[in-house]
Amino acid sequence: MDKKEQTGIYNVTFNEKRATPIQTDIELIENAIIESVVMYVKGYHLSNKDKGRGAEHIKLHLDPDSQGHIKLEELLNLGNFIRKYTKVFQEPFIDHKGGKIYEWENQEKIRFRVVVGRVGSGTDLPTYTHEQIITFYSDRNFNEAMQFKNPLVAKHYTDIKNNKSLDSQLQKIEQILNSKSSIDQKQKVFNEFERISKKVLNQEQKEIVQKLQNQHANNKALKP
Incomplete structure (x- = not known):
């Protein structure tokens, strides 16, 4: 699964693939697969507003000088990180906008955050889910360490x-x-x-x- 998932993430980010599923839970039971999948989509980025979602927005953080810089290997292993989070904390944190927040810290004390949102159906999404990854970033090049939104984390x-x-x-x-x-x-x-x-x-x-x-x-x- 990891290799196929990584290839999907790469092709959405750099090639013409429109979307790829990411499994958020390690253990799936019957129809729970539908609730345990989020989509990594091509998305968009609006430079004039510095807003967006999906790969077009996230890949800007691949620039080493960007605020919130992430490495390519971290992006490709996004599914593994989310599943490791789920194994420890079971559920994502729900923010005031209804977004699902996945957060963690690596061995180098770099902190990461993934935001998953529920959006309307469209060409980027399959019929079985409306949830997609909005953004993914770290606290690299921040003035101070990112504060976790989830008190349990x-x-x-x-x-x-x-x-x-x-x-x-x-x-x-x-x-x-x-x-x-x-x-x-x-x-x-x-x-x-x-x-x-x-x-x-x-x-x-x-x-x-x-x-x-x-x-x-x-x-x-x-x-x-």
Whole structure:
């Protein structure tokens, strides 16, 4: 599916193909396929108003100097990104205009947004759907990071950031407790560790906390 989908996106963007379907969900059940497909269409761009939709509008972001720049490989993998979003968050965020918003952040901390809208039927669309991708852009060349519209997405990435910070703190505490630092310094670090252990932790962090607690208890038991 990915290869066929990517070819469709490429041909709509650069060749004469008018539209291609993008599957938004990984698991389709019976007639749910109709509700789980959006169209990537040729669309249009109005330069005088800087407005548009579809490939003609989106491909302007392929310019590296454009605000909201996206790479070609990111555009071609648009379906994969949407499906990964759906796997985590199940549903897109619905904005005040009724648009469906898909948002995510990559490993380089670049944030992306896809807007899907329901439009009237026309030559760009097949009869089974009126939903099409309006725009797709990143926060590259923005003055500041894009703010997620979906509070669940914002919380998701905040939690990831906090977990990474906790991982780093736990590693530092473990290093000091296993070092030849003074007893006072170790006790000070362990007090900080006790504070951290009361936070909401993932399974791996809980295991590290338990390990350090046992280690500290053993060290105290071995004291003369």
